[in-house]
Amino acid sequence: MSLLGKRVTERIKPSVITEMMILVKKHKAISLTAGEPSSEMYPVDLLRETIERALRDPGILSYYPLSTGITELREWIAEWMKEDGLLPQSYGGENVIMTNGSQDGLNLVSEAFIEPGDTVLVENPTYPEALLAFSKEGARFVSVPVDKDGPIIEEMERVLSQNKVKLFYTIVNFQNPSGCVTTEERKKRILELASRYGFLIIEDDPYRYLRYEGKHEGSYIGLAQDEDRVIYLGSFSKIIAPGIRCGYMIVPSKITSQMGELVLATKLSLPAFLQRATWELLRNIDMKAHLAKLADTYRTRRDALHRFLQGKAVPQGMTYDLPKGGFFIWARVPWLKDCFDFAKFAVLEEKVGVVPGAAFYPDVLTADRSTLRLSFAKVPPETAEEAGERLGRALARYKETG
Amino acid sequence: MSLLGKRVTERIKPSVITEMMILVKKHKAISLTAGEPSSEMYPVDLLRETIERALRDPGILSYYPLSTGITELREWIAEWMKEDGLLPQSYGGENVIMTNGSQDGLNLVSEAFIEPGDTVLVENPTYPEALLAFSKEGARFVSVPVDKDGPIIEEMERVLSQNKVKLFYTIVNFQNPSGCVTTEERKKRILELASRYGFLIIEDDPYRYLRYEGKHEGSYIGLAQDEDRVIYLGSFSKIIAPGIRCGYMIVPSKITSQMGELVLATKLSLPAFLQRATWELLRNIDMKAHLAKLADTYRTRRDALHRFLQGKAVPQGMTYDLPKGGFFIWARVPWLKDCFDFAKFAVLEEKVGVVPGAAFYPDVLTADRSTLRLSFAKVPPETAEEAGERLGRALARYKETG
Incomplete structure (x- = not known):
């Protein structure tokens, strides 16, 4: 539409994270994409109660x-x-x-x-x-x-x-x-x-x-x-x-x-x-107890994903520092030349979703295209093994085709 | 803050409607200000139910x-x-x-x-x-x-x-x-x-x-x-x-x-x-019945305010066309020179809130400063008489002091 201004025609662009989230959902893949908490951790009952009270x-x-x-x-x-x-x-x-x-x-x-x-x-x-x-x-x-x-x-x-x-x-x-x-x-x-x-x-x-x-x-x-x-x-x-x-x-x-x-x-x-x-x-809410529960849950998830990445992805060349909090493992795979292409491959071929790390660089030309962001927030320990295996297999297969 | 951009330093300004709403609330005046529906008309019970269901x-x-x-x-x-x-x-x-x-x-x-x-x-x-x-x-x-x-x-x-x-x-x-x-x-x-x-x-x-x-x-x-x-x-x-x-x-x-x-x-x-x-x-919701109920309620309110304006404000020189819908009576008082000043006077002296009509003109210099916007949405018939009386009295007193 010719009347549109620069904001939409020049300055903004589609969100890579959102595109990956939608792709993962569509292909029913294990999601290491979203920086979002796990829905079992929401205090839904309390929220329902307090909304009910507010609406009085x-x-x-x-x-x-x-x-x-x-x-x-x-x-x-x-x-x-x-x-x-x-x-x-x-x-x-x-x-x-x-x-x-x-x-x-x-x-x-x-x-x-x-x-x-x-x-x-x-x-x-x-x-x-x-x-x-x-x-x-x-x-x-x-x-x-x-x-x-x-x-x-x-x-x-x-x-x-x-x-x-x-x-x-x-x-x-x-x-x-x-x-x-x-x-x-x-x-x-x-x-x-x-x-x-x-x-x-x-x-x-x-x-x-x-x-x-x-x-x-x-x-x-x-x-x-x-x-x-x-x-x-x-x-x-x-x-x-x-x-x-x-x-x-x-x-x-x-x-x-x-x-x-x-x-x-x-x-x-x-x-x-x-x-x-x-x-x-x-x-x-008992905030202290609630935050402690969140920390326990996500620490366990971080450690589980870490364990299986060590077993399956690190042998494929992946390296990372384990974070002390938050949701993300920021990984590098030095031989990887195009993390965007790999992220699509991983969803389509092995049904595991990651976010291409190059999306996180302000300058697209100097972005490190060997990086991946892996969120452990929504991956319970029982899924982490499968996630690690799929990711390891995706890396191995992608390397072969490369 | 010297780093602020033009949007906040030059282009936007306080909202007259909001200022009047806050002033009316502060002085516990009868409100003919807000373009908002009457809270008795909200389908609160149904909303509570559907929120409860959504949160399942x-x-x-x-x-x-x-x-x-x-x-x-x-x-x-x-x-x-x-x-x-x-x-x-x-x-x-x-x-x-x-x-x-x-x-x-x-x-x-x-x-x-x-x-x-x-x-x-x-x-x-x-x-x-x-x-x-x-x-x-x-x-x-x-x-x-x-x-x-x-x-x-x-x-x-x-x-x-x-x-x-x-x-x-x-x-x-x-x-x-x-x-x-x-x-x-x-x-x-x-x-x-x-x-x-x-x-x-x-x-x-x-x-x-x-x-x-x-x-x-x-x-x-x-x-x-x-x-x-x-x-x-x-x-x-x-x-x-x-x-x-x-x-x-x-x-x-x-x-x-x-x-x-x-x-x-x-x-x-x-x-x-x-x-x-x-x-x-x-x-x-039974939308047809709900909208009919809203129309009945607001029609009755419009007519009640109209009746009392005819009795008390029109004799002070006020004129208007009765609207066929919506929330507002758009009034003119030809002798009124400064509707902003009058709106403050009416809240402070007679505890009735109106919005100065000059706020609705894109060009402040040619704005008609003899206009007032009167919302009947939140004024039930039993309050309308008092609202009409207060407004009539405010006009009469303001004219005298003028």
Whole structure:
């Protein structure tokens, strides 16, 4: 349609992760694709109860006059984060904006800050749907490689000295896809760089509560205190359920009203009854026990997949570091030349779904096409053996045909 | 924050309607402000039941792989609209995109089509939140006045001959705020203009099913058949409840995949369980009886407010045409010089809330500042007398102080 603007004709493109998820579903393959929790872990009964309670007040089904979300949930989130040492004491519910999952938060950040041609610094590799939200508004990307402790400072300094960066987008815990955790030490160095070069840090943190070993690191937003250098994105998708689409962003006080107006222009408000039910759920769930159960389950799944990858895929040349949390094993198969082609082959021929790792690189030309992202979240131990076998067989067969 | 872009620093501004709603709530005034249905009319029990049923399948709380929404609801909507003669037979569920209320649909249209400086033709007066969504992307506005049959064709021709218009935004039934209904005759003329001048029609239709007398007119999208000239926006906010945030847009086949990618970039997807519950609700409700009940209720409210306005406000100089549907009486008080100031006075001094009509004009300089929008939707007959009295008294007192 000739009237379409650049956003849809030039800037956005299909999501590789979504395409793989659909392909996997269609071929009834074992899924190592989605970065989504296992549905047995959703607190469905409690959610049903709290929705039922929320609906006893039909007024909650009217338009909610605050575009930023219901006050009680926003205050709960601020308190929870403060108790956890994540948020400076000066922050409160008024700094919290509810979002339709973190993607909505990413989009709002992009819309609020990005003008065509602005430069966004991202980790290499990183979450491709974040790139979509930024490129939709015409961002150009520069990138910094990560090691197990997060972005490599020397590389970051080099990029910053050569580019006027407006935003730095980072996934701080069990990064998607690499699994790295940015240490407090690195965060402090990067906050200094943010002050020196005048950029804003977008701290995306959906996996924080899925830590299977080791201790939490301090957050950028907590370390920055009142410097107004950080926007934090959180989500209940991984610890409650993605389908409630309940994310949140924490923004500095001086931009809360402008961000609220932006939310209003894009959607008026989100379903308030669902926020009320989520609030009740959060108050009533034994969060510590719930998170411990999640950690136990996913740790077991990680270890099971690890065991069978060691047995079947590593002999085919696969290498990886075991992540301390999150959902993903970030694997490399050095002889693999085209992970996109292999991912299709694996679904069609061996009915096992993986995400081609090259999709996670901001620059398609220098993307490492020997990488694969393997999610263990939806693979119970009893399926992991079969998944490992299928993947090993797919690699062996693909290598032969190669 | 110096890094903010033009969208928030220049293009968007606070919503007058929201500010009035908050002011009314704060002062516990009788509300003639919100364009929202009355909460007694929400089918809450049925919604509770269908949500409960939807949640029996925990998988529905996972990420939904189609950003455009669940297939069964989209197909239901297409069939329903076709049975009603609203949609060409060639359209189906694949043309339907679920949105977080119509505002989300407006925003998606704006993001897909508007480049900074593009011209959007709007009705004068029109819904200000639509202006927000378009101006967020840098649209400039030209306008066409409406009479009771919709946009005035001669005026429209004049504007089109002088401006390169990309989109025409129109509320076709019981227009917000004027209450006008665009006749089929006018729609045909305007479709011809759309072909001749190469613009797209955004047909916003939230009030269609709130008709209290007379017969339905054909829709632009139905009349255009396969011409790909129309995007239709519908919503369950007025007939089910705003708080489910369940709107939909109908787009031509050739742009469905691009629009789906745009939705994905902005939010991945909406809560699928809520769409499933809405679908079940729609299948189980006796829609004909439900709509008849809504029409009876709101007709009675319209007539009650009308009666008391005749008694108390018309003697103060107020004039209006009684609308045949929707929620609003669009009033003029010729001696009133500043409806913004009066609206505040009425809440603070007489505890009755109205929306200043000047907020509905795209051009602030030529806005008619003697206008008021009065919503009768949330005012039961037993309150209408008091509302009429307070409004009459507010006008009388304001005139004196004037």
